[in-house]
Amino acid sequence: MDFRAMVVNDLQCPLHDQRAFDVACQVGADFKPDVLDINGDWFDLLSLSTYGGIRSLNEKTVVDFDSELERGISLAKTMIKAVKPKRVHWKNGNHEFRFVRAFTRISDAAAKAIVNSQRLKHIYDYRNLFDFDSFGVKVTYAGDYPNGLWLHPTLPPDQNVWVEHGYIARKNSGYTATALVQERGTSVIVGHCERLALIWKHSVGDRNYFGIENGNLSLIGVPPSGGHTNGQGLYFGVPHSVPDFMNHQQGMSLLTHNGEWFPELIRISKGKAVYAGKTYKS
Ligand SMILES: [Fe+2]
Numbered sequence: 001m002d003f004r005a006m007v008v009n010d011l012q013c014p015l016h017d018q019r020a021f022d023v024a025c026q027v028g029a030d031f032k033p034d035v036l037d038i039n040g041d042w043f044d045l046l047s048l049s050t051y052g053g054i055r056s057l058n059e060k061t062v063v064d065f066d067s068e069l070e071r072g073i074s075l076a077k078t079m080i081k082a083v084k085p086k087r088v089h090w091k092n093g094n095h096e097f098r099f100v101r102a103f104t105r106i107s108d109a110a111a112k113a114i115v116n117s118q119r120l121k122h123i124y125d126y127r128n129l130f131d132f133d134s135f136g137v138k139v140t141y142a143g144d145y146p147n148g149l150w151l152h153p154t155l156p157p158d159q160n161v162w163v164e165h166g167y168i169a170r171k172n173s174g175y176t177a178t179a180l181v182q183e184r185g186t187s188v189i190v191g192h193c194e195r196l197a198l199i200w201k202h203s204v205g206d207r208n209y210f211g212i213e214n215g216n217l218s219l220i221g222v223p224p225s226g227g228h229t230n231g232q233g234l235y236f237g238v239p240h241s242v243p244d245f246m247n248h249q250q251g252m253s254l255l256t257h258n259g260e261w262f263p264e265l266i267r268i269s270k271g272k273a274v275y276a277g278k279t280y281k282s
């Protein structure tokens with residue numbers, strides 16, 4: 001029986017692109033994956049950023065921690081409802097890691113003793129923080145960043161696909177995926193680097209591995225209000241730069257396994273995507 005999976009990452013809520021998100025939901029609803037793999041940086045956790053001026057860049061990005069969580073959880077539930085997977089895979093990215101990192105910066109000894117208590121750690125576990133119980137579907141949680149997960153439930157490592165958020169972003173599209181196929185020694189999907197690429201590697205013995213750089217679903221360059229809110233008058237994005245200089249692409253991937261893997265990389269641009277010859281619009 002065919003196995004189908006959809007992989008998305010780098011929504012960066014509240015800096016997500018609502019139109020890209022809508023299109024991803026529509027394509028996913030038609031593809032009907034068994035697994036919806038949420039591969040990190042679903043949340044930006046902008047309010048926990050250590051870059052002072054960024055927390056209130058402009059009127060659209062003024063957020064507090066609670067409202068970021070509410071919005072991100074609600075977006076996850078919206079996608080799950082549209083796509084109807086049998087299971088969700090959840091991986092934290094470096095942005096979710098901001099939550100734990102904030103704890104390490106507490107300097108008050110008593111407060112530090114409290115947050116390091118094992119009982120309290122149980123309460124502020126990410127599974128509770130992001131309210132997985134409310135998703136209405138089974139969630140496989142990878143644990144702490146930068147852990148990844150195998151995409152297929154039963155295939156052995158050399159035939160499976162390793163999906164991780166990643167922590168390296170090479171400037172040229174395809175370089176991060178190429179290096180990771182080499183490093184992990186199997187097929188891989190990686191987020192974080194904001195590029196869009198699908199590369200193949202053939203090894204002797206008719207072994208065919210692929211690597212995907214999975215793009216993002218976030219805004220690419222957010223204009224500052226007043227022109228100087230981040231100190232430089234530059235656009236804010238991930239990272240902060242002029243949009244024209246960013247080699248960032250929106251997208252997601254769809255994978256089918258029917259004895260072999262047939263991965264499809266879906267490009268999303270300006271609220272549009274094409275899948276199976278059909279144009280999807282937000
Ligand atoms: Fe990211």
Ligand SMILES: [Fe+2]
Pocket residue numbers: 040041093094095165166191192193
């Ligand atoms: Fe990331």
